[in-house]
Amino acid sequence: xxxxxxxxxxATRPIPAVPASASLLAAxxxxxxxxxxxxxxxxxxxxxxxxxxxxxxxxxxALAGLGMAVSAGRRLxxxxxxxxxxxxxxxxxxxxxMDGLPQQEDTGLEFASQVPGAxxxxxxxxxxxxxxxxxxLLAARRHRLAGRVVFMFQPGEEAGGGAARMIEEGxxxxxxxxxxxxxxxxxxxxxxxxxxxxxxxxxxxxAADEVRITVRGRSGHASAPYKTSSHLASLR
Numbered sequence: 156x157x158x159x160x161x162x163x164x165x166a167t168r169p170i171p172a173v174p175a176s177a178s179l180l181a182a183x184x185x186x187x188x189x190x191x192x193x194x195x196x197x198x199x200x201x202x203x204x205x206x207x208x209x210x211x212x213x214x215x216x217a218l219a220g221l222g223m224a225v226s227a228g229r230r231l232x233x234x235x236x237x238x239x240x241x242x243x244x245x246x247x248x249x250x251x252x253m254d255g256l257p258q259q260e261d262t263g264l265e266f267a268s269q270v271p272g273a274x275x276x277x278x279x280x281x282x283x284x285x286x287x288x289x290x291x292l293l294a295a296r297r298h299r300l301a302g303r304v305v306f307m308f309q310p311g312e313e314a315g316g317g318a319a320r321m322i323e324e325g326x327x328x329x330x331x332x333x334x335x336x337x338x339x340x341x342x343x344x345x346x347x348x349x350x351x352x353x354x355x356x357x358x359x360x361x362a363a364d365e366v367r368i369t370v371r372g373r374s375g376h377a378s379a380p381y382k383t384s385s386h387l388a389s390l391r
Contacts, residue, residue, distance in 0.1 A: 179292065179296075182292060182295070183288065183292060186288050186291055186292070187288075190284045190285070190287065190288045191284070193213065193217060193283075193284045193287060194280050194281055194283070194284035195266035195280075196213060197210055197213055197253075197275065197280040197283055197284070198266050198267075198268065198274075198275045198280045199266050199267070199268060199269050200268075200269060200270060201254075201255030201256075201268050201270055201273040201274050201275045201280070202253075202254060202255060202270075202273070203254055203255055203256070203257055203273055203313070204254060204310065204311055204313075204314060204315045205230075205231040205232065205254075205310045205311040205315040205317055205320070206231070206232055206310070207232045207253050207254060207310045208232050210232070210253045210254075210283070210310075211227065211232040211233070211234055211253075211308075211310075213283075214234045214253070214283065214287065214308050215227070215234060217287045217290075218234070218236050218287070218290060218306075221236075221238075221290060221291065221294040222294060222297070223236040223237055223238045223239075223290070223294060223306075224236065224237040224239075225237075228310075228320070228321065228324060229324060230320055230324065231310050231311060231315075231317060231320050231321070232310050233307075233308060233309055233310055233317065233320075233321050233324075233326075234306075234308040235305065235306065235307055235308070235321070235326055236290060236305070236306040236308075237303055237304070237305050237306075238290070238293055238294055238297060238300070238303060238304040238305075238306070239297070239303050240297055240299075240300025240301050240302050240303055240304075241297060241298045241299070241300060241301070242300070242301040242302075243301065243302065244300070244301030244302025244303075245301075245302045245336040245337070246302055246303045246304075246305060246335040246336050247302070247303075247304050247305070247335065247336065247337050247338070247339065248304075248305040248306075248307055248326070248327070248335045248337070248338040248339070249286060249289060249304060249305070249306055249307065249338075249339055249340070250286075250307040250308075250309060250318075250338060250339070250340040251279070251282040251283050251285065251286035251306075251307070251308055251309065251340070252279045252282055252283075252309050252310075252312035252313075252317070253279055253280075253282075253283050253308055253309060253310055253312075254279055254310050254311055254312055254313055254315075254317070255268075255273050255274055255275045255276070255277075255279065255280075255313075256273070256274060256275070256276045256277055256313060257272060257273060258272070258273070258274055258276060259271065259272055259274065260274035260276070277313070278342065278343040278344075279312065281343050282341070282342070282343070283308060285341075286306055286308065289306070290306050302336075305326065305335060307321065307326055307338075309321055342360055
């Protein structure tokens with residue numbers, strides 16, 4: 156999958172390829188058809204904001220039986236799963252967002268949104284399926300892990316401050332109260348060739364701001380701008 160994520164690696168320099176384990180790649184390919192099914196299930200039923208009960212249940216079902224400590228959010232429909240490795244070590248958090256966007260889907264796909272006025276236009280359905288795949292791959296290899304992995308399934312990425320609420324509920328804390336040592340997230344994109352991962356130093360796609368401008372004065376028509384207060388103000 157194409158991806159962009161925060162990293163200390165400079166994206167302007169070529170990154171040497173690191174051969175992946177053949178067995179890991181084979182296992183990932185085996186999981187792919189099932190993950191596509193999950194992704195399309197989520198795509199058909201997009202939910203908005205902080206309240207994603209159907210998506211949450213899909214995630215909980217997919218995590219069942221993996222031998223992880225799984226918990227649901229108290230004030231929002233988040234999911235957190237913790238995988239304990241075989242040996243002591245650091246804690247790494249992997250995060251995916253789950254919410255859709257308030258717009259109508261007109262793609263005509265067989266798995267298109269069945270919810271009027273909502274669709275997964277930003278790829279969060281894919282992010283969720285990808286993190287579920289990572290959970291399965293790592294759970295099957297827990298005997299090789301030192302430390303633990305926290306899987307963070309977040310509502311309210313588009314709006315609602317879902318990450319802040321999950322942090323308030325303790326997603327960054329271990330059972331012993333210490334913070335996680337590092338967190339990773341990624342985002343699919345159509346801007347780069349398939350099969351590549353693009354990185355940059357520091358945060359990327361980390362926030363979005365809104366600017367509101369209020370104009371007070373007498374309105375008018377384009378055919379008579381001299382009658383509007385904005386025109387008069389420009390002449391002073």
